[in-house]
């Protein structure tokens with residue numbers, strides 16, 4: 001039986017400007033994510049992808065509707081929802097392992113245990129050898145792996161990833177796609193991933209969900225029943241990319 005990790009029902013987020021104008025970004029979104037799934041969110045700029053992620057992370061509160069993660073209502077940030085952003089948000093004055101361990105303070109773990117766990121997750125992201133290096137000396141791709149290790153170390157119910165590879169060059173991006181697939185297999189993580197890239201969406205997702213401006217109800221989605229490793233040039237991959245593109249408005253699909 002699948003276990004629901006994320007459940008949004010009738011989720012509304014309306015922003016009100018100083019002059020009273022209302023911007024209804026989410027108008028009653030229904031969405032679920034099951035344990036172990038990688039759900040990718042795609043959609044035109046400004047449609048509310050980051051708004052949704054911020055609500056899930058507990059950085060923002062819905063105007064109406066319900067939002068639960070791992071069976072509990074979201075009322076603020078928590079270690080069961082780890083966020084990975086495009087900028088790595090690392091502390092440059094700390095070493096790599098200290099950067100990963102620091103997030104574990106929130107769990108009240110002793111220092112020795114924190115460092116042990118941090119080293120374990122650095123091994124998982126392939127950075128065990130760089131544990132004691134100054135983090136700011138690492139490449140962009142390596143720094144993004146550190147931020148993923150920091151998120152994984154929390155052993156969260158879900159990893160929330162907001163365009164995490166957006167700042168990487170094409171080669172690093174490709175490496176990170178393969179790595180994330182491997183890490184998911186190894187840690188059985190549940191992931192909600194935001195991207196502008198159709199190829200990234202189909203490469204990583206079990207399901208790709210397309211938001212639109214003012215999404216209400218269950219958004220359109222495409223299942224990606226392709227085995228790993230996925231070949232972005234295979235006809236069945238391209239067919240799914242086309243299907244996902246057809247869910248986007250013409251201007252947005254021209255841009256991706």
Ligand SMILES: Nc1ncnc2c1ncn2[C@@H]1O[C@H](COP(=O)(O)OP(=O)(O)OP(=O)(O)O)[C@@H](O)[C@H]1O
Nearest residue numbers: 015016023025043044045046047048049050051052
């Ligand atoms: N704190 C805020 N206050 C007011 N308006 C906001 C706030 N956060 C987001 N918005 C508005 O909500 C809408 C959705 O923004 P959001 O950042 O979620 O879009 P997005 O789909 O992630 O866009 P992009 O793909 O460009 O990153 C935009 O119109 C934005 O201006």
